[in-house]
């Protein structure tokens with residue numbers, strides 16, 4: 001597995017925002033989203049065995065893990081790591097272009113699956129069959145850069161949504177948060193609004209948080 005960084009922080013996204021969490025960030029991504037805040041993980045990383053990653057995770061007290069990247073589903077040995085993490089609550093941040101049906105997740109593990117909107121430049125890469133594979137505990141995230149993205153996301157939900165928690169998150173700093181909230185309430189969406197908590201706490205450029 002190619003690992004970019006492993007660190008302890010608080011979860012800044014998802015329904016677990018605020019909980020202390022160990023992050024495993026893998027290297028390499030098949031997409032190049034216009035707004036990506038993690039371009040430093042496209043190439044740089046260290047080769048590690050799943051057992052070695054597990055040893056690093058165990059150095060931290062907490063039993064919540066967020067597997068991210070880059071794109072974690074590109075890592076061939078991810079399933080081995082998830083088996084080692086059977087006693088942990090694990091969220092897997094994935095970009096929506098991969099087949100999430102490749103392996104069955106333990107009940108304590110869940111996906112946070114992006115559906116990339118037009119302003120990302122990657123919306124045509126989405127594997128929309130994934131909507132049929134998500135469970136109630138998974139999350140579907142639309143990162144919104146403007147009104148066009150928002151309207152596109154609503155249309156996708158109308159056509160493909162079956163299960164899971166829907167979240168709308170602004171591209172950080174790109175749109176007025178109150179505008180997105182207004183649109184969501186006006187349209188009576190049953191969806192969460194979130195901002196990236198770690199950027200509020202530590203700023204946009206700090207790594208390892």
Ligand SMILES: C[S@@+](CC[C@H](N)C(=O)[O-])C[C@H]1O[C@@H](n2cnc3c(N)ncnc32)[C@H](O)[C@@H]1O
Pocket residue numbers: 029035036037038068069070071072093094095096113114141143169170171172196
């Ligand atoms: C860096 S990605 C890694 C996981 C996977 N590649 C993906 O895109 O879901 C983790 C999350 O950060 C989000 N993200 C990246 N850059 C962002 C930005 N500038 N503003 C808001 N969210 C951002 C992505 O949309 C994704 O939900």
Ligand SMILES: Nc1nc2[nH]cc(C(=O)O)c2c(=O)[nH]1
Pocket residue numbers: 009010011012013023038066068069093198209
């Ligand atoms: N604190 C913190 N929370 C996060 N949740 C998802 C992250 C990610 O980059 O996938 C992330 C991150 O980079 N930092």
Ligand code: SF4
Pocket residue numbers: 029030031032033036037038039069070071095
């Ligand atoms: S899929 Fe995730 S890691 Fe890859 S470019 Fe997009 S936001 Fe960045």
Ligand SMILES: [Mg+2]
Pocket residue numbers: 037038
């Ligand atoms: Mg991040």
